[in-house]
Amino acid sequence: MTTTTPHTTGKRVTHLDEADHPLAPLTADEIARGRAVIADAGLLSEHSRFPSVMPIEPPKDVVRAWTPGAPMHRVAEFVVLDVSTGRSVEIDVDLDARRVAATRELATTTAPYGQPAYLQEEYELAQEIATADPRWIAAMERRGLGDRIDQVFCSPLAPGNFGYEDEVGRRIIRSLTFLRDHPDDVAWAHPVEGLLVTIDLTERRVISVRDEGDVPVAAGSGRYDTDAVGPARTTLKPIEITQPEGPSFTVEDGAVSWENWRFRVGFNAREGLVIHELGWDDGERVRPIMYRGSIAEMLVPYGDTSANRYWISYFDAGEYYLGRSANTLALGCDCLGVIHYFDGMSHDDNGNPLRIPQAICMHEEDASILWKHTEFGYGTDVRRQRRLVISFIATIGNYDYGFYWHLYLDGTIEVEAKATGLVFNGSGIPGTDEPHRLEIAPGLFAPVHQHLFCARMDLEIDGERNAVDQIDVQRIPMGERNPYGNAFTWERTRVETEGGLDAAPELRRTWQIVSTDRTNALGRPTGYELIGEGWPTMLADPASAVWARASFTHHHTWVTRFHDEERWPAGKYPNQHAGGAGLSAYVADGESVDGEDLVVWHTFGPTHLPRPEDFPIMPVDQYRFQLKPNGFFDRNPTLDVPEWSSSEGHCCASERPRRYGVEQG
Structure with a gap:
């Protein structure tokens, strides 16, 4: 990647011409070089195709020890499918040594099976x-x-x-x-x-x-x-978003600095957007928060029993590849404001590099009030919230999905998925009521279904040694502990071993990921709180085929011990896999997660009962969760945010008496 200036024209982008960091996306040269190595080794024929080309990220200790300008060891995994025989082989290529480092044939013909993604x-x-x-x-x-x-x-x-x-x-x-x-x-x-x-x-x-x-x-x-x-309405007036002095972020070789946030933007053919090495600069050091974050899988299971649809359950990352399906984003349409684009690098069926221009959009947005108070007799103080948005959009068949990482001034991280496009339909008898489909237009019936996204977050709150506490509020029966009947409390339960955890909205259940090494000014562990929406997890019966294949949908949140190879919520090859891979396998050994290097996985998204308003094209639905600082800071970290909210220097309190130093009365 090279440094570029953020812009509003959409003409200048960040290119993927040279790997400048161990976690940088694969470049076009590296993909072409790796393919050539495989060909020179005699491992290709006219029937060879490439369902997957992915970077093999180096171990964490190697990444942390690396310094700019030092040599890097870059390795890529090429999955080669012989379309004449169905034989599939994983081939690891050492890109620096220009040699095949390893080959592994996939057991696609023996249980539990599994196939590479489609070409x-x-x-x-x-x-x-x-x-x-x-x-x-x-x-x-x-x-x-x-x-x-x-x-x-x-x-x-x-x-x-x-x-x-x-x-x-x-x-x-x-x-x-x-x-x-x-x-x-x-x-x-x-x-x-x-x-x-x-x-x-x-x-x-x-x-x-x-x-x-x-x-x-x-x-x-x-x-x-x-x-x-018909003609478009003429009543909407234009909204222009301008930043005459430019945005507040800088980008250099894929590394982003925005206010106190520091991170790297990554991209690969399967997950699309990846956030690397996210941390908070407190002026003395960058405090780590998340080593790696992505939407690692999503499942769309249908609840219709008809022959046309009983079998449908899309694994949109593992079967179709989200990154490979990424859109080229357009200024003023997909993104509005002062935009910085990152190209995405994918591959075609023949293993050649395929650049996706403007695959990732990054920009700032006003986000309403950051904080405000009016003190009687003294006046009002208010500050505006702002967020940095990093996003990409993928089209998978009839649906379009937008994936957004929002970083806020107060240290909040928000992950959002947007669903739009065209609902999947079948024909039916107009005016009839069906148990598994809803009529959205005359004779057109859309089946009930779910969209279950899984975010994988390799968290490192103030370092690698973390723990997870489950927080539930509790009602206290009236009596000695609650003499007036008004009291309630909370319960904190340490998650000791790997496993799945369920939301409980009636208990305001959240999960706090805390450091086991560092404390705040109150002497308590620094931490972040995972706050989800608590929509239903998978509604298919536990005896069903899809239940076995998508264990990540059984619970809202999972906690696992970090292992390099445990990357995919439904396993590496969910396509036609019989089940038992992914998170259910990762937690089977029941490792301790108290004070360890942890990965937190969160499943979120809607159970969709289609409506006439979803036809002929569906307005965007939004689903999200937050990672919110809870004890990570000693106090509100945004007290130094200035009052002005525009380039004209308008002061939010300029026409009101100042809060301090004003005599009452």
Whole structure:
């Protein structure tokens, strides 16, 4: 990365031309170099494809010991899939020595199975295979749709794992059928109900065609462009966000400084945005808070029992790769203000580097009141809150997801996910009531489903040795401890071993991550408090296939002992995996987490009951949690925030009597 000046034009970006830090994203040269090493070693053929290219981050002690300008040892993992045989191999490449460091064949044909993420070319391949199958053609003709085959869009989706004999151990994808009335139409509004095709991608053949029912295809338009909906309203006046003196942050070689915050911006093909080495500069040193943070997985399980949808449970990071699906962000549309962009580096199916321009947006936002008080007879003091926003947006099929890290002046960290795009639909009989789907437009039914995001946070509150306390408020029965009936209290319970923890909104349950080495001015451990929304975790039955495959959704919060290889909430290869990987495996040994190097995982997100207002395109829904300082500071750390709130130097208290030194009366 190189230093760039933040801007409002959207023309200058931070490039990924040279690795300048052990945690820097892979560069185009490194990806190309690694591919060349594998080719020179004779490990590629014309059938070789690359579902994944990921950096192997060095151990923490190596990163901490490194100094600018010192040599770095850069290693990348290339997953190579032979599309003619289905054989998949992990290949570690030492990028500096230009040699293959290790190879590991994936056990995709033996239990518990698991496949690498899908290739881009496999989506088009699935449509070609499905629409050429005589059984699919016959099903379309039986429905009276034989003359519309050239208007078909086939949606390829990961199949899950149900132990079906003709699917386990194979590279499988399922395909649903949608129609377009014309080339510019939105196919998601016209589902062909009851038609499901299962495809073996390696053998390039249809395993089965399931053809049930004769429900008419929903006919209403799903378009949402100006030509379809009419002229845009003219009543909204422009909002301009300007910072004539520029923003308050600086960026140098991927390292960001904003007020007291210090961190590095990272990116990879699977997770997308990664925050590294987040800390707070107190003037004497940078106090560590989080070594690494990301949205490491997300699951979208559907609650519909129909043949078309009972099997749907997208692992959008592990099966489709969020970073590889990242958008190029546009000024004034995705981001507003004085923007600093970071490019993202991914790869194509052939293992070549693929740059995503302006994949990450960073900017400042006003965030309402920071603090305020009016003292009778003395006057008012008020300060404005501000936050730094680091974000990226990924499109996965019909949905679009925005992921945001917010850093506030008072030390609060907020993680937010936004969901928009098009809800996944099926056709139905207009006006009917169904137990698992809701009618959102005439004859168009959207199934109930969940969006369960999992944030992985390698925390280091004032150092590596941390512990977690669960905090519950408690009602006290009226009696000796509560003579007037008004009292309540709290209970602090130390989490001693690895495991999952559940939210309890009625108890205001939170979790405090505390240092076991450092105390504040009150003699108590410094810490941060995890405050979640407490929405439902997975609602599928514990005996279901998806329950076994997505253990991270069983609890809101997990605490584990740090291990380098424990990176993925649902395991490294959730695609067609039978289950038992990820967090349920990580906590099986029950290691102590009291005073250790900890990772905290938090699952959050909605249970979505679709509504007519979600059609034809869904307004953004927002879901979030916070890490809030609790004893990390000795007092309010924002007392020195100035009164002015604009470049004109407007003083929030300038037209009011000063609070101190003014005589009462």
